[in-house]
Amino acid sequence: MVVAVLRIALPQTNQVRPLSSSSREAPAGQHNTYAHGREKLLAHLAMLLFAALISGSFSFGSLAAREMAAAPLMFIRYIVTIIVMGLTTFVILRQPLKMPERPWRFLVLGLLLAIYMFTMFKALEFTSPVQTGAVFTLMPLISAVFAFFLLGQKTRPGVLISLIVAAAGAIWVIFHGDLSAILGFDVGRGELIFFIGVVGHALYVPLIRLFDRKEHPVTFGFWVAVGTCFWLMLPALPELPGIDLARLSLQFWMIVAYIAIVTTMGTFLLLQFASMRLPASKVLGYGYLTPTSIIILEALIGNGWTTLSVALGAAVTALGLIIMALLPD
DSSP states (O other): OHHHHHHHHSGGGGGOOOOOGGGOSOOGGGGGOOOOHHHHHHHHHHHHHHHHHHHHHHHHHHHHTTTSOHHHHHHHHHHHHHHHHHIIIIIISOOOOOOOSSTHHHHHHHHHHHHHHHHHHHHTTTSOHHHHHHHHTTHHHHHHHHHHHHHOOOOOHHHHHHHHHHHHHHHHHHTTTOHHHHHTOOOOHHHHHHHHHHHHHHHHHHHHHHTOOSOOHHHHHHHHHHHHHHHHHHHHTTTGGGOOGGGSOHHHHHHHHIIIIIIIIHHHHHHHHHHTTSOHHHHHHGGGHHHHHHHHHHHHTTSOOOOHHHHHHHHHHHHHHHHHHHSOO
């Protein structure tokens, strides 16, 4: 899986030429140029793989959460990610180990990711995964607004309609095809908390393109992981002394390794790769596949298939995303 991620994320690196510090500012029009042909196809495939990896983290992450609280679990997860990405970046790929240009970029990106993950866990103390999943469907539309103001990206009407169709299908899946549950959706404290995180992640995607200074993609991902880990360390520190690492099971460490290496490192690379080739709204639109991916994964591991009504909602989501992918950027 990691090899597949690297193969998708790294083809462009041979085309990246070193730039002087004075020429690394992105021209205004560069943020509105998108990939074509093979590169565009790879970007869409990257986001399909992204959705699959994210769905796997839900199933496995819930098991790890039984042995450790959310804050230290996320911090340890990113420590492992930094170690693996550091070895990949500076030992295997032999990238120069030096402070990045304008390191504040990675603190900003890391803060947005940390806010998203922390608010997701915090919101679940007050509401259900179903309610947070409904709030999540706002992300691509919010990201399109940020991309317009930050990058000048304009979302075509056809793409906007396809996103709304995909969002409707995702909401149908999230609420298990129960119309009364959808109509009874209540915005409470948990939903408002997670909305802050959704806004943060929606801002993160266009900022990847805005903050790009032609770094190697794995180097960029490494420093984002460092920035995220810094912010996650703050809520984790008070809880770390009370953790008995010796009592944690082998299963826990295997899950942490999977989430840190396959999910976290993989999604960093895939999201960056796609964000540099597709509009922000299209990139985050693939998040609508997460509920459907979870359904497929749960069925494959023997937990049974869902109802026909929910499956139809998943089909609507897939149709909306297919239309979105085929429409011009």
